[in-house]
Amino acid sequence: MSAVLTRRRALLGIGAGTLLSACDRVQDFGPARRILDSGDAISHGLQRALIDRAALAPEYRVDQMSPVFRTNGNANPNTPAYGALAANGFADWRLAIGGLVARPLQFSLAQLRSMPQRRQITRHDCVEGWSAIGQWQGPLLGSLLKLAGVQSAARYVVFHCADQIGGAPYYESIDLIDAFHPQTIMALFLNGRPLDIGHGAPTRLRVERQLGYKQAKYVMGIEAVPSLAGIGKGKGGFWEDNVDYDWYAGI
Incomplete structure (x- = not known):
C-alpha cells in the first residue's frame, strides 16, 4: 500500500477533503507501533544525555540556499x-503568551519585528524525504518566554495555531530545553522577506534540531x-494525536 493511501485511510476519521498540515508521508507501522513509540522515548533520552543542550544544527552559506523553498502542509x-x-496586513494580530508564566503578554507584529533578531540559514528536513535550505529571521523564543517569566512548574510550551483540520485546532509542542535553544526562533522572515501566507505568516516556529512537522x-x-x-489527545501535537507521528522528532 502506498504511503499516500495509508495516510488517506488514517485521515478518514479527521475529515475528507481537508488540507494537510504536515508533510505528506506516513508509515503504517501496525503492531510494531508500540515498540517504535518506546524507541522514540529512548532516542529522546539518549540525545538529551549525549548531545550538549546548546549544540547547534548545521548552518549554511548564502550560496547554498535552495532556489525554491517549497510550501509544506x-x-x-x-x-x-x-x-x-x-487582509489588514496582520496589524490587528497579536501573539499571546500565557499558561504558567508570571506575566501573560501579547505582542504585535511590529513589536516582534522591533526586537533583537537572530538570522540563520538552516536545512528544513521533511518527514516525507525532501529538504530545503533557507534563511530564517526572528526573535529568540527563549527571549519571549523570559519576558513572560516562565514558572518553574512548566515543562513544555504548546503552540496554538490559526489553522484547523476537520474542525480540530492545529497545535504542536516542544520541551523547555528546545524552547530555550539558541537557534529556536519565532520566524518572521524567510530569505529576507516577511513570511508569506504559504510559509506561515505572520510567524512560525523554527526549532532547528527537529523535523519539519514540528515547525x-x-x-x-x-x-x-x-x-x-x-491538550488535544495528549500526545503533544495534532499529527502525533491522529496519525501517530513521534512527538520527539530530533535530528
Missing part, C-alpha cells in the same frame, strides 16, 4: 478570522504547561 488556514487578519505555522498563542495531558 497547509498553504492557508482559510478561516474568516485569519482572512480578516491577513508550527500560523502561531497565535504560546502556552507554558506542566504536562501535555489534556
Whole structure:
C-alpha cells in the first residue's frame, strides 16, 4: 500500500477533503507501533544525555540556499478570522503568551519585528524525504518566554495555531530545553522577506534540531504547561494525536 493511501485511510476519521498540515508521508507501522513509540522515548533520552543542550544544527552559506523553498502542509488556514487578519496586513494580530508564566503578554507584529533578531540559514528536513535550505529571521523564543517569566512548574510550551483540520485546532509542542535553544526562533522572515501566507505568516516556529512537522505555522498563542495531558489527545501535537507521528522528532 502506498504511503499516500495509508495516510488517506488514517485521515478518514479527521475529515475528507481537508488540507494537510504536515508533510505528506506516513508509515503504517501496525503492531510494531508500540515498540517504535518506546524507541522514540529512548532516542529522546539518549540525545538529551549525549548531545550538549546548546549544540547547534548545521548552518549554511548564502550560496547554498535552495532556489525554491517549497510550501509544506497547509498553504492557508482559510478561516474568516485569519482572512480578516491577513487582509489588514496582520496589524490587528497579536501573539499571546500565557499558561504558567508570571506575566501573560501579547505582542504585535511590529513589536516582534522591533526586537533583537537572530538570522540563520538552516536545512528544513521533511518527514516525507525532501529538504530545503533557507534563511530564517526572528526573535529568540527563549527571549519571549523570559519576558513572560516562565514558572518553574512548566515543562513544555504548546503552540496554538490559526489553522484547523476537520474542525480540530492545529497545535504542536516542544520541551523547555528546545524552547530555550539558541537557534529556536519565532520566524518572521524567510530569505529576507516577511513570511508569506504559504510559509506561515505572520510567524512560525523554527526549532532547528527537529523535523519539519514540528515547525508550527500560523502561531497565535504560546502556552507554558506542566504536562501535555489534556491538550488535544495528549500526545503533544495534532499529527502525533491522529496519525501517530513521534512527538520527539530530533535530528
